[in-house]
Amino acid sequence: MSKRFKGIPVSPGVVIGKVYLFETYKPRIRRQTDRTRRIEEEVKLFESAVRETHQEIEKDIEENKKNAYKECADIFETHLLILNDPDYLTTKVIDKIRRRRMTAEYALREVLEGLTSKFIPVKTAHLREKETDIRDVGQRIFENLLNSKRASLMGFEEDVVVVAHSLAPSDTAQMCKERVIGFVTDVGSRTSHSAIMARALEIPAVVGLGDISAHIKRGDTIIIDGLHGEVIVNPTKEEIASYEKKRQEYFSFMASFDSLRDLPARTQDGYQVKIMANIEIQEEIRHARSHGAEGIGLYRTEFLFLNRLNLPSEKEQFEVYREVAQIYAPYPVVIRTLDIGGDKFVLSLLENPDEPNPFLGLRAIRLSLEHVDIFKKQLSAILRAGVYGNLKVMLPMITDIGEVIRAKEILQEVADDLRKRGISFDEDMEIGAMIETPSAALTADLLAKEVNFFSIGTNDLIQYALAIDRSNERVAHLYKPFHPAILRLIHSTIIAAHRWGRRVAMCGEMAANPLFTAVLIGLGLDEFSMSGVVIPGIKEVIRSISLVEAKDLADKALKLERADQVESLVKERLGKRLENIFGAIEEA
Structure with missing residues (x-):
């Protein structure tokens, strides 16, 4: 039986495809340092992870500028500002490692929680994006620190529709542009970074769907209506036929606009x-x-x-x-x-x-x-x-x-x-x-x-x-x-x-x-x-x-x-x- 969801349409178009369920990366974190690892070694590991993250973000900026995705590049420029400001993130982490004899990853988690907590009282779309920026930078550092990469959105052999609780800019940056034909997320707004990416890539997307990721599994069939914010999971044959007709009508309608x-x-x-x-x-x-x-x-x-x-x-x-x-x-x-x-x-x-x-x-x-x-x-x-x-x-x-x-x-x-x-x-x-x-x-x-x-x-x-x-x-x-x-x-x-x-x-x-x-x-x-x-x-x-x-x-x-x-x-x-x-x- 099909399930219908209503969200926020952020990038127009209609697509029908198979679900790729993208799961949030959760790093395994130790609190105290091993006896075999000294405090300054933790500091060096953290500094090395920051350098690697810096190189990755610079690469993303260059790649997006090359493909004329200026707004996507701007997002990563913001990430670089976060990373390059010593008083904002890196100095605080190093200070916690040294003063409280924490592992680098535990100190990083505490600093990130402290930085993002200020956004909790005012849950507006734009503040959520600031929180997303900080968490995304932190997530990258975690990956490089623990040598544990999150699931990839590349290397698909067939067209897929990505379903996720949320998509960070670093997720969408390495998204396979040829195979990802649309995406939907539990959270987000019209000005969220994932929405910006979708419009830049010109693929249909709906965000703010609540808990759709909990009601779906990899391989399910899904319909995205990026015009009206409607999503159908495991649609009936009749629904597929109806939306395939809408998809063709949308293409024809957009083509007719050239004359207008x-x-x-x-x-x-x-x-x-x-x-x-x-x-x-x-x-x-x-x-x-x-x-x-x-x-x-x-x-x-x-x-x-x-x-x-x-x-x-x-x-x-x-x-x-x-x-x-x-x-x-x-x-x-x-x-x-x-x-x-x-x-x-x-x-x-x-x-x-x-x-x-x-x-x-x-x-x-x-x-x-x-x-x-x-x-x-x-x-x-x-x-x-x-x-x-x-x-x-x-x-x-x-x-x-x-x-x-x-x-x-x-x-x-x-x-x-x-x-x-x-x-x-x-x-x-x-x-x-x-x-x-x-x-x-x-x-x-x-x-x-x-x-x-x-x-x-x-x-x-x-x-x-x-x-x-x-x-x-x-x-x-x-x-x-x-x-x-x-x-x-x-x-x-x-x-x-x-x-x-x-x-x-x-x-x-x-x-x-x-x-x-x-x-x-x-x-x-x-x-x-x-x-x-x-x-x-x-x-x-x-x-x-x-x-x-x-x-x-x-x-x-x-x-x-x-x-x-x-x-x-x-x-x-x-x-x-x-x-x-x-x-x-x-x-x-």
Whole structure:
């Protein structure tokens, strides 16, 4: 009998294959040194293992750079930072060996447990990745110290789907690219290292499946649906046939996107909007371009700060922003300033990250205005990179016009300093505000006077307006984008912006869902921004409707009293066309 699991889709595609169950490496550890081995011999063994680990990581960096997997190489650069910082790991281990007469492996385990314990109180996705980095480096040292290697993901004679509790970067680095056709893990998130690797390798993957590895054995048949986060273990003949059809449809669908890539997002009666991409990591830049993005509507900069032990320098940020500006020139790239807080933390910035309600705490623009020195470095890097393309700066989590005014004052201070030092920068860079709180939406007429554009972040806007924790499964059913309050907030924001001649974009999940596309066009949205892979599908929806039809649909939607009524209206009016494009509107 087949078993179904639901997780987080992190890399699209559908595969059917045989399971390779990858088991976690567990080193055998002695506590005290043997009488035949002296303390300094333990120190030398540890130092030798560190050198071997250093060579392995350098090899991984070189290999990934050679294969153009820049983001994978960046992960291993972080590992090298951990290893090379004597005060962080190696000195502590050696000190324990000498002071407490421990074996090298026991001392290493104690130090690793001490380092990772700080991440326990705040179990966010990004902090789990920091913990993963530290543990992965430690695991490599263990292997070299004990001369005991973990199971390999190489040398397969047939195609396999890897199933594991978790996959460390060093696991995926030595993964057989030709034979591993997909993987699933018990833990992980969209920004986890295994997810990054999957997207870089362009193989389907689903993570965050709970305990799937406990319900599966090597040789089982498995289906991965990397589009919807569904996994089926030991599927029936009917399920295999159904998903084989879906796999072929996905290939055909993706192939058909080539014809859409360079076509405008224009309705049948000539109304044109822009389709932009949301990106978080460098690997997504060229992927978005290949899917037909007309620029970057949201460049999340948190990844620069979160996947490391220290804060990025202005120079490092400048080089990253310059690269994306050059790749997309002359198309626009909207860089959102640091949006740390909520479910994302940088321990070096937050003395007490375990806030009782982090989503209402010190986050986003509030954090930047408190740590002005860090904010100035980021703004300086963005302004300098602006001369290489068409960059725009966007302020997150605005709740009050005073935040915008203060941020503009700081931006002016940075510009004055660059001018004084004779450093070239974009003198006319546009500044925008994210509309993701009810207070921002309700005062959009005031904010519009101070900025050049808006971008509506529907994920947070819906959460705050409806008092819904979108990560709480018990109330997830109350998270309703078609709620009359949400439609009215979006509509009033667009009207206020247009009165001041400001364009309005949307970068939340609503923009990426075809169910909402026609209504949003009817409400007057100017730009859509979404994950690159869904751009062609949304473009196809836009090209299948007329502006007249969209406006009529939006007008009727605004008069309805319940979200389910709006959804029924849209499905009644557009369902058939959406089914033709996506197979089924629910799967879109």
